[in-house]
Amino acid sequence: MTRSRCVLFLTIGLMVCAGIPANGEERYQTQFPDEDGYTGQIERSPGVIAEPSGDMPSAAKAWEAFNLENEPDQKNVDSPEWSDFHYVHVAGSTLRPRDSAVEWLDMGGGGCISVRGDASDIVNIHLDIPHGSQIEYLRIYYYDMSSADSIAWVTTYDDEGGYSDVVDVYSDGDTGYGTALSNLVTHVVDGSSDSYVLNWRSMDASSSMALCGLRVAYRLPD
Amino acid sequence: MTRPFDRNSRLRSSRILGSVLWLTVALSMSHFAAAQQSPDSSGPETTNDIFNLHLDLPDDSRVDYLRIYYYDTSAVDSRAWLTSYNDAGGYIDRTTLTSAGSTGYGTALSGFVDHVVDNINESYTLLWRGNVYGSDMRLCGLRIAYRLSDGAGGYSTSLSYLHVAGSTLRPRDSETGWFPDESGGCLSVAYPPLFEDGFESGNTLAWTLTVP
Numbered sequence: 001m002t003r004s005r006c007v008l009f010l011t012i013g014l015m016v017c018a019g020i021p022a023n024g025e026e027r028y029q030t031q032f033p034d035e036d037g038y039t040g041q042i043e044r045s046p047g048v049i050a051e052p053s054g055d056m057p058s059a060a061k062a063w064e065a066f067n068l069e070n071e072p073d074q075k076n077v078d079s080p081e082w083s084d085f086h087y088v089h090v091a092g093s094t095l096r097p098r099d100s101a102v103e104w105l106d107m108g109g110g111g112c113i114s115v116r117g118d119a120s121d122i123v124n125i126h127l128d129i130p131h132g133s134q135i136e137y138l139r140i141y142y143y144d145m146s147s148a149d150s151i152a153w154v155t156t157y158d159d160e161g162g163y164s165d166v167v168d169v170y171s172d173g174d175t176g177y178g179t180a181l182s183n184l185v186t187h188v189v190d191g192s193s194d195s196y197v198l199n200w201r202s203m204d205a206s207s208s209m210a211l212c213g214l215r216v217a218y219r220l221p222d
Numbered sequence: 223m224t225r226p227f228d229r230n231s232r233l234r235s236s237r238i239l240g241s242v243l244w245l246t247v248a249l250s251m252s253h254f255a256a257a258q259q260s261p262d263s264s265g266p267e268t269t270n271d272i273f274n275l276h277l278d279l280p281d282d283s284r285v286d287y288l289r290i291y292y293y294d295t296s297a298v299d300s301r302a303w304l305t306s307y308n309d310a311g312g313y314i315d316r317t318t319l320t321s322a323g324s325t326g327y328g329t330a331l332s333g334f335v336d337h338v339v340d341n342i343n344e345s346y347t348l349l350w351r352g353n354v355y356g357s358d359m360r361l362c363g364l365r366i367a368y369r370l371s372d373g374a375g376g377y378s379t380s381l382s383y384l385h386v387a388g389s390t391l392r393p394r395d396s397e398t399g400w401f402p403d404e405s406g407g408c409l410s411v412a413y414p415p416l417f418e419d420g421f422e423s424g425n426t427l428a429w430t431l432t433v434p
Contacts, residue, residue, distance in 0.1 A: 032331060033286075033287060033331065033334065034286060034287035034289055034331055034365070034367035034381065035367075035381065036379075036380050036381050042334050043333045043334065044333045044334045044336070045316075045317040045332050045333030045334060045335045045336075046333065049303070049315040049317075049318050050318075051301060051318065052315055053272065053303040053305050053313070053315050053318070053349050053351075054305075054313050062308070062310040062312070063308070063309075063310065063343075074342065086281055086341070087281065087341040087342055088278065088341070089341045089342075089344065089345040089346075090276045090345050091274075091276065091307045091309075091345040091346075091347050092309075093274060093307075093347070093394050094274055094275065094276035094345075094347055096392055097396075102396070103396040103397075104395070104396045105394070105395045105396065105397075106272075106394035106395060107311075108310070108311035109307070109311050109312060109313045110272065110274075110305070110307075110313060110349070110394060111307030111308075111309070111311065111312075111313055111345070111347075112311070113394075125276060128278050141309030141310065143311070177309075177310040177311065179309070212307070212309045212310065212311070213307065213309035213345050215341075215345075
């Protein structure tokens with residue numbers, strides 16, 4: 001028996017002893033709770049977070065008075081063509097300016113964004129929405145103590161400098177936190193040709209105006 | 223009679239000009255260095271700046287865990303959160319965890335979160351606070367493990383993941399700077415600039431050859 005054959009048999013023997021299949025794949029044994037197949041002990045996350053992420057205590061929901069469950073973007077209507085509503089819901093503080101010269105900061109426990117400088121500056125975020133779904137409503141959640149009203153859009157871009165605003169909605173009033181709903185739009189998403197973006201313009205670059213959330217209500221084809 | 227060439231005066235001017243240029247170059251170089259390393263060796267300089275990223279999770283799915291991937295050679299630990307907002311200034315930190323240790327690349331896992339996604343009433347965001355400036359602390363990734371709803375009150379038997387690179391998070395405040403690692407996937411908090419007048423622009427536009 002040659003030396004190379006001895007080495008080969010020794011290697012295979014060691015792999016068998018070590019539990020490594022000869023085809024080179026490692027024997028898979030789940031060690032962590034966030035992987036399929038784990039059967040060990042599970043430790044729960046604490047209900048109260050020792051170090052909060054925001055600079056103010058958690059506030060109770062303020063939307064009960066708005067009866068949002070009766071609003072058109074939450075009342076499902078039976079349709080043979082479309083599913084019940086689905087939502088893309090983003091915190092205002094996750095939008096960013098389109099221009100690096102724009103200053104911004106978070107407000108409202110870290111969930112809202114306010115811009116400084118030019119009131120016409122726009123902040124945006126990619127809208128990840130399924131191809132073929134139907135956009136029906138855009139809802140804005142805002143903090144507005146200003147005489148001006150901010151505006152939000154869903155906009156599509158064609159990658160050649162062209163764009164189309166699908167739907168818009170204004171922050172309404174000047175009494176603090178509030179929400180407003182766009183008119184109904186029945187836009188079928190075409191992800192093959194267009195990209196989709198959520199845009200917001202403050203119209204008042206001060207702490208009197210902040211975007212706290214945007215929510216797109218859409219339906220999937222049945 | 224014209225004044226003869228004053229060699230000493232010319233030499234003095236050259237020295238002043240050289241000093242100004244040297245000071246300018248030194249200050250500019252300090253800008254690039256300052257973004258990545260501590261200005262002194264007295265220990266890590268801490269920061270409370272928070273970075274965030276929108277989190278798109280399927281309706282009615284159940285979040286089970288948050289995992290952080292980091293590079294940490296600092297005595298300070300960084301912290302990540304999964305947080306939901308109610309659009310009116312209220313928030314709930316669904317879970318939090320820290321980068322543990324100071325030996326380089328590592329990972330840590332949250333406790334079992336057991337939160338059912340409610341996209342009607344809440345928006346979801348991933349947050350990270352480096353707690354220390356410079357490349358000794360890097361966020362390299364965050365991973366949410368969740369289970370899809372089976373539509374009958376239960377959940378998928380297999381886990382799904384939403385896994386983001388650390389370098390895709392951005393600060394909640396425009397005054398906060400950041401920089402990536404060599405791979406482009408990890409992110410660190412940049413030291414604040416020494417000057418607030420835009421001098422540290424990263425180019426030579428603010429340089430002058432005028433001798434004071």
